[in-house]
Amino acid sequence: MDDEGGRWIEEPLLPELPAPGADQIIVRGAQLVRVVFGAAAADPRHQGYTEAMVLAWARTKEGGWGVLLAWGSSWRQRNGRSTVKARWIWCRLLPDRVIAVPPPRGLMPEDEWHRHHVDSEFSEAVRSAAASLPDHLRDRALQPAEPPPDRPPSVPGKP
16 A cells, blocks of 8 residues: 555554455445544543444454454655545454444435545445455455444454
């Protein structure tokens, strides 16, 4: 993802993980989330967060969950200009820092189901993350997840 001779100017939202094997990936649809940071992680009344999308899940060797996360991240171009650029990576899920968000209502005609414009870097990150998955999982990863009836949306269902 280091193209144009630029560089990321912020760390990933969650600790990066290597991509899991195709047979370990679970996709039940995309989940819009807020990844909280700083004081927000300790006190939910604070609003420090970055909006992101979880597209897929996989068990980690340590017993927790990894997620394929997509978002718009800060990028510094070679000319020094900062901008937002599509970013996606497999990350370790930190449940105390990830809050599920219901799909937004009142969308504009040019918006995706997650409220971001079809040409936005966020939407590009979501599409690129989905494209990194095995072919048979891609379409489902682009649709909003239905929460399992016995679990909150931030917890993956069983395959």
